[in-house]
Amino acid sequence: MKEGKQRLRQLLSGNEAIARGAYEAGITVAAGYPGTPSTEILENAVLYRDAIYCEWSPNEKVAFEMAAAASCAGARSIVTMKHVGLNVAADPLMTLSYIGVEGGMVICVADDPGMHSSQNEQDTRQYARFAKIPIFEPSDSQEAKDFVKIGITVSETYKTPVILRSTTRISHSRSIVEFEGRQENPKPIGLEKNPPRFVPIPIWGRKMRKKVEERLQQLSQAAAQSPANRIEWRDRQLRIVTSGIAYQYAREVWPDASILKLGFSYPYPNRLIREFADGANSLLVIEELDDILEQHIKALGIACIGRDYFPGIGELSVTVLQESRARLEGKEFCGMSSPKYIDCLPARPPVLCPGCPHRGIFSALGKHDVVVTGDIGCYSLGTFKPLNRMDIILCMGGGISMAHGLDKAGEKKKIVGIVGDSTFFHSGITGLLNIVYNKGCSTIIVVDNRSTAMTGHQEHPGTGLTLMGEKTTAVSIEQIGKACGIERVHTIDPYNVKETQRIIKQELESEKPSLIVSRAVCPLRARRKVGAIRRIENEKCRACGACLKLGCPAIDGSKEKPEINEYLCYGCGLCEQMCPFKAITDTEETTS
Amino acid sequence: MNRQDTQSVVLVGVGGQGILLASEIVAQTAMKAGYDVKTNEVHGMAQRGGSVIAQIRYGSQVNSPLVAKGTARVLGALERIEALRYADYLTPGGLVVVNSQAITPVTVSMGAATYPDNAEDMLQDQFENLIYFDAAQKAIELGNIRVANVVLLGVLSTGLDLPAETWRKSIATCVKSTYQELNLKAFEEGRNMAA
Incomplete structure (x- = not known):
């Protein structure tokens, strides 16, 4: 506390704390692409x-x-992304390591152990080692903020970008953070005219390569002395090396153990690790996802216990570590039993929301025996029954390129590629270009709901607004399609069932590639109902189940005849158009 | 309060029911009462109508933001069967507050699963210390179904050692000023029900 004055303390999520850290560290440029669990960093x-x-x-x-x-x-x-985002940015990462930086740069990457909202589990620590740059692993929100600032200092001292690795439980847990003031960057801005410093053509790149190795040695020394790393000496009989959120779990399960807590975990602080391990009876290494520390400590010639007792798949927790502890001590553990009635409970998977415009597209595609290549976004949920209209998903933008791959492989069925509006701009355009250039004939549908919806409705180049809230050019998906050389470009309203079905049928029959832009704003983003709330007239309903094929959460099909929940209905009217008996009407008509 | 005295609260429901706001209110109340606090919430895909859990822990020093199985002092559920899904988080004899509202999962709507018709019996059998009531109906009577979460909090607050006045203060700071009065009324309604 400064001069007896109480600093402001707030309960912040890890992501809010990282944003606060960026402010306090004197950062002036922040960029990123939304991705759970990283999104809220830039929003804050x-x-x-x-x-x-x-x-x-x-x-x-x-x-x-x-x-x-x-x-x-x-x-x-600072640049922010989720773990798979770093795959997209891996090319500049690997070479920026050589060139280095002048002003501090923090690459903030949020991993998702347990795959709460991701298509894979990746341990970003591997990238730090791969790119030969430092990595910081906060254990709570206070450290998330502090490590941005330490990261900026290390980055400027050693002229290297640094990674800040968050995980879902750091990013989306709240804990108390003490605020400090902002430290402005004293450096004048301007790129120095110095090609050997900034141009990694082989003659200069080879010199940079050597410097990277020298820098690693220096950074290992720096890590050993960093305030981000500490030893908590307690019972010296049991010693634990850990990092990130795993530290918190380890501290609860072994309250009396001595812990080497690594917040600046790579380049490995070898001196500190040796000091901690010296004379240990038993050394445990507890890390989430890959066994990176364990393998390194073993390579140092130090015996330790890790992966044999601590799982590398999914996330850790106090309960998981309690089980590991029981196994280590040869005891019985009964804390993992499931709730008594769990087998009687229906699963409650995430679903497309009531009123979601994607439902119109998946419903229309359900009329055709086609292969649908998909993409990452809310529309991934179109995979589930009853829509069941997504056959393969790989990564962002992948729906377009994979459609072309199936086409050229000789897939017998017609092929439809799905991409979102944000992911179209992300990495869909090059795939579209490829279809035209290499004479493909897939039907590509951009399900354009005017936002990056799954991550919480962020702006993108098509929305006409920037993150700073300024109006900007709204880039046209149709015009990009035409510029790529697609001749057949259509824009449809996915809530209009007949028209949607007509255009999809027509384009599937075409021998040329086509781009269908299905445009309707996400109702959650618009914060308004699409239209009047619908109801089912019991006497007209024949319980044929046509409306239930939409998989709409507002329609309850568990009774003899389906019913619409008036609180959940968004009034999109798809069910009304599905009903062959005209039993579904809008409430405004029937009550007036 | 020492480390072993850390209190854990688990709130569950269906995406969109207001679990995150309820969690924020509990956390702010504990912080205003002078405790160290950690919470965890689920964001992203699971929010789209899926089963959602929020966890809050407070005490003199809290490590894990996640509640260990079998340690939650209070379990609040905004949907009746969700309490059964997360029953293993509760400490034996802990307070369970359940909104009797049923939200049909899409797996049931399409006939792939059935919604148990004896959920209340299961709840009574599973939990010793259960308060089971229609929070949604109370909220509708108060004027907006969206405050069902705060009605539930009112009941649940009686199972925690945090002062009523602190609850009211944190509700006032956590909700938009236009909804303050409604939410405070919802809280009192719940609080009175438990009394």
């Missing part, structure tokens, strides 16, 4: 818009490159 950084320029870039690679250049020019920057 923009609250400091007077101090920090913030943007949603079309994808992580673009965000990374713009932040990298800002830092090469002396600015302090």
Whole structure:
């Protein structure tokens, strides 16, 4: 506490704390692409818009490159993404490691152990080792904020970008954070005219390569002395090395153990690890996802216990570690039993919301025996029954390229590729270009709900608004399609069943590639109902089940005849158009 | 309160029912009461109508933001069968407050699963200390079904050692000013029901 004055303390999520850290660290440039669990970092950084320029870039690679250049020019920057986003940005990452930075740069990557909202589990620590740059792993929101600032200092001292690795439980847990003031960046901004410093053509790149190795040695020393790493000496008989959220679980399960808590975990602080392990009877290594620390500690010639007792699949928790402890001590553990009635409970998977415009497209596709290649977004939920209209998903933008791959492989069925509006701009355009260039004939549907919906409705190049809230050019998907050389471009209203079905049928029959833009704003984003609430007239309903094929959560099909929940209905009217007996009407008509 | 005295609260329901706001209110109340606090919430895909859990822990020093199985002092459920799904979080004899509202999962609507018709019996059998009532109906009577979460909190607050006045203060700071009065009324309604 400064001069007896109480600092402001707030309960912040890890993501809010990282944004606060960016502010306090004097960062002036922030970019990213939305992705759970990282999204709220930039949404909170923009609250400091007077101090920090913030943007949603079309994808992580673009965000990374713009932040990298800002830092090469002396600015302090942060770029944010989820773990799979770093795959997209891996190309600039690997070479920026060589070039380095002038102003501090924090690459904030949020991993998702347990795959709460992701298509895979990746341990971003592997990327730190791969790119030979430092990584920081906070254990709570206070550290999330502090490590941005320590990261900026390390980044500027060693002229290297640094990674801040969050995980779902860091990003989306709240804990108390003490606020401090902002430290402005003293550096003047401007890219120095110095090609050997910034141009990694082989003659200069080879020199950079050597410097990277020297830097690693220096950073290992720095890590051993960093305030981000600490030893908590308690019972010296049992010693634990851990990092990130795993520290919190370990501290609860072994309250009396000595712990080496690594917040600056790579380059490995070897001196500190040796000091901690010296004379240990038993050394446990507890880490979430890959056994990176364990393998390194073993390579140092230090005996330790890790993966044999602590799982590498999914996330850790106190309960998981309690089970590991019981096994280590040869005891019985009964804390993992399931709730008594769990087998009697119906599953409650996430579903497309009532009123979701994607439902119109998947319902229409259900009329055709086609293969549908999909993409990452709310529309992934179109995979589930009863819609059941997504056959393969790989990654963002992948729906377009995979449609072409099936086409060229000789797939017998017609092929439809699905992409979202945000993911079209993210990485769909090059796939579309490829279809035209290489004479494909897939039907591509952009399910354009005017926002990056799954992550909470962020802006993108098509929405006409920036993250800073400024009006900008709303880039036209149709015009991009035409510029790529697609001749057959259609825009449809997915709530209009007949028209949607007509266009899809027509384009499936065409021998040329086509682009269908299905446009309707996400009702959750618009914060309004699509139309009048619908109801089912019991006497007209013959319980044929046509409306239930929509998989709408507002229609309860568990009774003898389906019923519409008036609180859940968004009035999209798809069910009314599905009903062959005209039993579904809008409430405004029937009550007036 | 020492480390072993950390209190854990688990709130469950269906995406869109207002679990996140309820969790924020509990956390702010504990913080205003002078405790260290950690919470965890589920964001992203699971929010789209899926089963949702929020966890709050408070005490003199809290480590894990996640509640260990069998340790929650209070379990609040905004949907009746969701309490059964997360029953293993509760400490034996802990307070369970359940909104009797049933929200049909899409798996049931399409006939792939059935919604238990004896949920109340299961709840009575599973939990020793159960308060089971129609929070949604109370909320509708108060003027807006969306405050069912705060009605539930009112009941649940009686199972925690946090001062009533602190609850009211944190509700006032957590909701928009236009909804303050309604939410405070909802809280009192719940609180009175439990009394």
